[in-house]
Structure formats: C-alpha cells, structure tokens
Amino acid sequence: MFAMFNIRCLLLAMVATTLTGDPLRGYPSNNKIAVTEAVGINSSTAIGHMNTTLSVTCTLCNIPEDMDNITVSWTRLDTSIWVEAEQNVFIDLDLEETGLQIRTDSLAGSNESLGPCFYSSSATDRDDYFSYIDVFFEEELTVKIHHCINKTILAVPSEQDKVWRITKSQTALKIECNDVEVLDLVYADYSDDCVTAWSNDVEKIMFYPGYDTASDQYKKQLNKALVIGEETAGFTVSNTRQDESLVSELTVDGTVNTRDDKYGCDFTSSNGTTYSGVSLIFLFIVTPHGANVTKGASAQLSCVMTDIVKNLTVTWENEAGEDVAGLPGFRYTNGTNLEGVQTSVLVVEEALSSANYTCTLYPGPEPYHTTVTLVVNNCSALSGGFLIIAGGLLRLMF
Numbered sequence: 001m002f003a004m005f006n007i008r009c010l011l012l013a014m015v016a017t018t019l020t021g022d023p024l025r026g027y028p029s030n031n032k033i034a035v036t037e038a039v040g041i042n043s044s045t046a047i048g049h050m051n052t053t054l055s056v057t058c059t060l061c062n063i064p065e066d067m068d069n070i071t072v073s074w075t076r077l078d079t080s081i082w083v084e085a086e087q088n089v090f091i092d093l094d095l096e097e098t099g100l101q102i103r104t105d106s107l108a109g110s111n112e113s114l115g116p117c118f119y120s121s122s123a124t125d126r127d128d129y130f131s132y133i134d135v136f137f138e139e140e141l142t143v144k145i146h147h148c149i150n151k152t153i154l155a156v157p158s159e160q161d162k163v164w165r166i167t168k169s170q171t172a173l174k175i176e177c178n179d180v181e182v183l184d185l186v187y188a189d190y191s192d193d194c195v196t197a198w199s200n201d202v203e204k205i206m207f208y209p210g211y212d213t214a215s216d217q218y219k220k221q222l223n224k225a226l227v228i229g230e231e232t233a234g235f236t237v238s239n240t241r242q243d244e245s246l247v248s249e250l251t252v253d254g255t256v257n258t259r260d261d262k263y264g265c266d267f268t269s270s271n272g273t274t275y276s277g278v279s280l281i282f283l284f285i286v287t288p289h290g291a292n293v294t295k296g297a298s299a300q301l302s303c304v305m306t307d308i309v310k311n312l313t314v315t316w317e318n319e320a321g322e323d324v325a326g327l328p329g330f331r332y333t334n335g336t337n338l339e340g341v342q343t344s345v346l347v348v349e350e351a352l353s354s355a356n357y358t359c360t361l362y363p364g365p366e367p368y369h370t371t372v373t374l375v376v377n378n379c380s381a382l383s384g385g386f387l388i389i390a391g392g393l394l395r396l397m398f
Contacts, residue, residue: 038062041277043265047309047363049286051254056279058265060246069270072239072248076226077262077278085215087207088126090119095168095202099221102164106137106214113137114164115212121203129206131197133166133175137214145173145185148194154182165221168202250279257283284308288359290373291351299351301372303344303359311337313362314344319355351376 042059060070082103093100095118106112113136117129134144141154156162157178165176175183187195207215228235234256240247250263261281268274284307291299305312316324316332324330324346332346346357354376361368 039064039067039275041265041267041275043277043279045280045282047282047284048257048366049361049363049368050283051257052368053251053254054257054281055249055251056263056281057247057249058267058277058279059248060267060275061244063244063246067269067271067273070246071268072237072246073266073268074228074235074237074248074250075264075266076228077264078221078225080219080221082217082219085207085212085218087209087212090123090126090204090206091218093202093205093220095166095205096170100166100205101219101221102166102215103217104137104162104164104214105160105216107160108137108141109139110137112214113211114214115208116166116215117206117208118200118202119204119206120200123204126206126208129208130200132208134211135164135214143175143183145194147197148173148185148187148190156180156182168198170199173198252281257281282307282309284363286359286361286368286370288370288372290375292375292377293351295352295376295378297351299348299374299376301346301348301357301359301374303361303370303372305335305342305344305361307340308337308342308363309340312342314342315360315362316344316346317358317360319357321358324357346372348374 039060039062042057042061044057046054046056048054058072063070080101085102100116102114102116104112104114106114113134115132115134117126117132119129123129129146131146131148133146135154136142136144136151141156142151143149143154144151154175154177157180159178162177163179165179167174167176171186171188173183173185173187174181175185185194187198207218226232228237228250230237234253236251236253238249238251240249246267248265248267250265252261252263261283263279263281265277265279266274267276284305287304287306289302289304291301293299303314311334314332314334316330318324318327325332329349330346331349333344335342335344344359346359351374355374357372357374359370359372361370
C-alpha cells in the first residue's frame with residue numbers, strides 16, 4: 001500500500017511548486033522542498049543541453065526508526081498526452097524518433113477501420129502519402145500495409161478498448177496492441193516496393209477522411225515508461241544514507257536523454273510502505289549564429305536558446321578565455337526568455353580578424369559552452385566589376 005504524506009509535507013511541496021513554477025510552460029524551475037519534520041520526498045530538477053549527461057536526486061527525509069530495509073526504484077515516466085484524432089489534418093511526427101499511439105473502441109465485425117497515412121516532409125496534399133496502414137475491424141481483425149501486405153489476420157487482445165502503438169526503424173515496422181506485439185514487418189522480407197516506400201522518413205501523418213473511422217485519440221509517445229534496473233543502458237543509480245535521510249541519485253547519460261523527461265522514484269520498506277516522488281529533466285537546444293563581414297565592419301553574432309524553462313545567464317568569451325564585457329569594442333545582451341526562446345547577441349564594433357567566440361550558458365551548476373565563429377575577409381564591398389581588354393569584355397568576380 002502507499003503511505004500518505006503528512007499534511008505539512010504535502011503543503012510544503014505544493015507551495016514550492018507554486019512559487020517557483022515557470023508561468024510560460026507550467027514547469028517548476030526548481031522543485032526542491034525543505035522538509036524538517038514529516039516523512040516525505042525532496043525531489044530535484046536538472047536543466048541542461050541536449051545530449052549532455054545530467055543527474056537528479058530524490059531524498060526520503062525523516063525516516064522513522066521502524067522503517068528499515070528500504071529499497072529504491074526509478075522509472076522513466078511516459079509524459080505524452082492524448083489528443084483527439086482529427087481527420088484531414090497534417091500532424092507533424094517523426095515516426096522513427098516518436099512512437100505513434102492510437103486509441104480505438106471499435107468492435108470486431110463493425111467494419112470500421114484504423115487508417116493513418118504517412119508522409120515525407122515535402123508532402124503538401126493529403127494524397128501525397130508514400131504508404132498507409134489499414135486495420136479492418138472485421139469478424140477477425142486484419143491489417144493491410146500499402147506496398148507491403150495486401151491483407152493478413154492480426155491476433156489481437158480481446159478487449160474492446162485498444163491502444164495501438166506503431167513504431168518504425170530503417171529496417172522494420174512494428175505494431176503493438178495493448179502492449180502485445182501483433183506485427184513485426186521487416187521490409188526486405190516482402191518486396192522492393194516495400195523497401196522503397198518505407199525507406200522514406202515519416203515526418204507527417206494524417207487520419208485520412210472517410211477511410212479512418214476507428215481512431216478516437218492519438219499521442220506522440222517519445223518513449224514508453226521504463227523501469228530502470230542495474231543493467232539498463234545509459235542510467236546509473238547511487239544511494240547514500242545520511243542520518244535520517246536516504247538520498248538516491250539518478251544519472252542519465254546524454255545518449256538516452258530525450259525531451260522534458262519525468263522520473264519517478266519509489267522508496268519501499270520491508271513492511272510494504274512506499275513513498276513516491278518525481279524528478280524532472282528539462283533539455284534545451286542552442287543554435288549558434290556566426291557572421292561573415294569585411295574587415296573593419298561591425299559584426300553581430302548570437303546564440304539562440306530554445307525550449308528553456310527559465311531565463312539563463314549568458315557570457316561571451318574570446319579565444320583567450322576573457323569575458324569580452326570588459327573589453328573595448330565589444331558589447332552583448334543576455335536576452336530574455338520569451339515563450340521558451342532566449343537570444344543573446346554579441347556585437348563586435350570593428351571586426352579586424354577572424355576569430356572564434358564562446359557563448360557560455362549557466363542553466364545549473366555546470367555551464368554549457370558553444371562556439372560561434374566570426375569570419376573577416378579582406379575584400380572590399382565591391383561585389384563585381386568589368387574591364388575592357390583588347391576590345392573584349394571581361395567580368396571580374398569578387
């Protein structure tokens with residue numbers, strides 16, 4: 001059974017989340033809470049760049065004497081949400097990165113069909129699909145994969161309410177129904193047309209009007225809920241007992257970090273009592289914008305940060321590692337987080353030579369650095385000219 005938090009501990013958690021939450025995205029920028037009396041969970045938040053290794057902690061505080069032999073478990077939670085399956089609308093979805101889930105409640109024999117169509121990024125019309133999937137709710141459910149399978153029976157769970165999960169790799173397409181794999185289609189096992197069609201990257205989907213009559217809701221599922229064990233690649237868990245507290249630290253390698261992940265932590269004692277918490281990891285993207293100018297001209301460089309959950313402090317350094325804020329001829333702005341986007345701009349008032357500058361962000365204890373390049377050329381502003389040579393016309397390209 002699950003233990004109930006002491007009311008004071010629960011209120012502290014609510015107040016902390018309310019006071020430190022980001023109004024733009026609804027995420028807490030730091031959900032650490034100070035618990036001094038009641039048994040409870042103190043969870044941390046990590047903010048970092050994509051593909052970096054980050055750590056979060058859960059602390060079980062004020063452990064009673066009779067709570068012994070405590071085990072700790074971590075789970076990466078599924079944070080995706082269900083959306084109405086509207087027809088005749090392009091939906092952006094990278095199927096190789098993001099699994100597609102679809103809810104249906106159609107009965108066998110209803111002759112309804114689940115029929116998403118798949119498109120490349122260049123598609124502009126609903127008939128530009130390169131393939132589609134049709135699951136027919138006949139007396140026995142069947143499936144058709146355009147260019148691959150004409151029709152075959154699917155052995156699916158008997159429940160009326162079904163959740164279908166479709167995933168794609170470079171070599172195969174898989175379909176699950178209520179967590180049971182019902183199709184593993186390897187393109188090369190079928191035809192050249194199948195290989196050619198599904199070698200396309202899926203960038204969009206559509207619930208085709210008139211054909212898809214069964215899809216009720218869908219969601220983009222970046223990853224399934226994952227129970228993290230000792231052998232789970234990309235994750236490390238370390239537990240430390242500190243007086244009346246137990247601190248569990250989860251380190252997530254940059255190779256498995258996705259976007260805005262939630263991690264659940266459970267502390268369970270030998271008597272079955274469990275305390276649960278949630279730690280958050282927010283990832284942002286930095287895009288550097290360099291400049292190419294003529295010698296002596298002013299140059300503007302920038303770092304654009306997207307998917308950020310709080311205003312970040314930014315500094316700019318030259319190749320000697322000096323903060324250019326104190327140097328003549330340089331100025332930069334920190335930028336302000338507006339709807340998850342922040343832009344920091346460096347101005348070099350008189351660019352005399354090519355150089356690399358470092359844009360440094362401070363999302364947490366560890367700074368993040370990105371290089372922004374300034375290229376200075378010695379050509380004049382003249383873009384082209386003409387010379388008359390021996391009665392002929394020669395164009396000089398600069």
